[in-house]
């Protein structure tokens with residue numbers, strides 16, 4: 315047969331194809347071998363520090379399969395001794411004892427192999443994998459993480475880890491048994507009756523085409539099922555998280571409709587999968603039984619013409635009945651195996667996302683600016699248009715700089731790159747003369763305080779939420795920060811004051827109060843550089859006034875970068891960097907830029923006009 319990729323292809327033996335076909339729905343033996351190796355490599359990957367113990371378990375399962383095959387083969391001499399003229403009781407006893415020994419060896423090997431599961435190793439592997447993935451998520455570029463839907467990541471960390479790890483011991487054993495026992499039996503039968511061995515070796519591959527069909531059907535279900543599950547979980551998370559917004563805009567029904575669609579799609583996929591997998595499973599077990607009966611028929615024929623001993627046929631009768639067992643079991647476990655492969659694939663994909671590199675530290679440059687961007691260009695993955703183009707600026711310590719410009723001009727991207735959510739494709743970003751790629755994530759984050767418009771509060775007390783700014787701060791320092799950020803007035807009104815759990819007061823904190831908590835965190839952190847995504851933009855005048863006082867306390871004696879949406883809030887900035895389509899088109903003070911009459915002056919006029927219109 316011609317290889318579609320060119321070159322001659324050696325047709326593998328049917329038994330090899332059959333045995334390898336167990337592990338991958340591939341069209342050729344080399345592909346099947348590659349499939350087995352990929353699964354094996356992935357299993358060792360997830361086993362991590364326990365890989366050696368998993369290898370040992372697999373070796374023990376292989377020995378157990380050989381022992382079971384040998385125990386079955388003892389039936390040949392046993393029946394020969396039993397059916398001899400007068401039964402040779404000595405031999406019968408001997409072969410019975412050997413059989414018993416082989417069966418005991420099978421049990422001992424299996425038992426020790428399964429130690430991988432019952433001594434807690436499986437639980438250790440699951441635990442270590444979750445910790446490892448959690449750590450990787452922590453170091454994963456935020457820009458890449460943000461592209462995954464929350465549901466995808468939590469499903470991988472939750473159910474995918476279980477699907478990949480929990481069945482790995484049992485499935486490995488069943489698979490090894492399904493291949494190992496018949497191989498041993500055929501090997502031994504070849505010495506007793508080469509014809510019978512050949513018939514067995516030919517009959518067993520009958521399962522291949524049906525099995526392939528089953529794998530293909532379940533592979534399709536795996537793909538569609540995983541997609542349908544991921545979609546449902548994401549929609550569910552989005553629905554519950556966004557319920558408040560949806561209610562506010564009276565869209566709960568519409569969004570629920572989307573969720574209903576996802577659930578209906580999931581049901582459809584599951585129904586189709588059941589239909590597609592049941593028929594081949596029944597067909598496979600039926601065909602295998604017919605095939606094995608055909609081997610028996612052949613045996614009867616050979617007995618009738620004297621070329622096979624009756625004792626050998628009697629032994630074969632029992633052996634073929636036993637051979638079908640692991641095969642049927644494996645057929646039932648195909649779905650679990652598919653789920654495991656799909657989960658392994660996803661785990662590998664998540665693990666293979668490279669974390670941002672840490673470059674070797676260079677000596678600090680004396681008198682360096684607090685922040686510098688040198689010819690920075692950045693394009694988001696999957697997009698063509700650069701979000702930043704050759705951006706350069708230097709900020710002196712303890713100055714206030716505002717980033718202004720139309721929506722989409724690149725202001726937030728500057729902040730994201732400074733926080734190292736991603737690295738720019740060109741240029742260097744430095745903090746106090748040090749390339750941020752040389753700073754460990756913790757060191758970088760120690761130098762930066764961030765106050766965004768969206769404040770995430772964790773389900774802990776107000777005290778602990780503020781303490782997150784500096785985990786080693788004592789209660790008095792947390793209280794000082796809360797006071798400086800003008801939080802005490804509303805905190806003192808809460809049922810348990812600063813010890814009130816955020817979960818209890820839920821959404822009852824106003825936007826301005828949440829902002830002030832976030833500012834208290836930043837004050838406590840006491841980082842030299844403060845990054846503000848104009849926190850007052852969405853507040854009413856009264857809240858804005860209090861939050862502005864809190865900000866004033868935060869920014870004292872610090873280098874501050876403000877992403878400004880309303881120009882009126884940044885007229886006092888030392889420098890305004892005016893962005894347009896990813897470039898800095900102007901820079902200077904408010905007065906100087908107005909006098910210049912360029913892009914900034916036009917933006918100012920536009921916002922002024924808008925204010926007049928509102929008035």
Ligand SMILES: Nc1ncnc2c1ncn2[C@@H]1O[C@H](COP(=O)(O)OP(=O)(O)OP(=O)(O)O)[C@@H](O)[C@H]1O
Nearest residue numbers: 694695697701719720721722723724725726727728
């Ligand atoms: N995660 C992302 N993936 C792809 N493109 C993005 C992503 N985030 C932003 N962009 C694009 O990069 C460009 C700059 O966006 P950026 O968020 O920096 O603008 P901005 O000036 O902060 O806008 P706004 O004032 O509306 O927040 C825009 O064209 C935007 O569509």
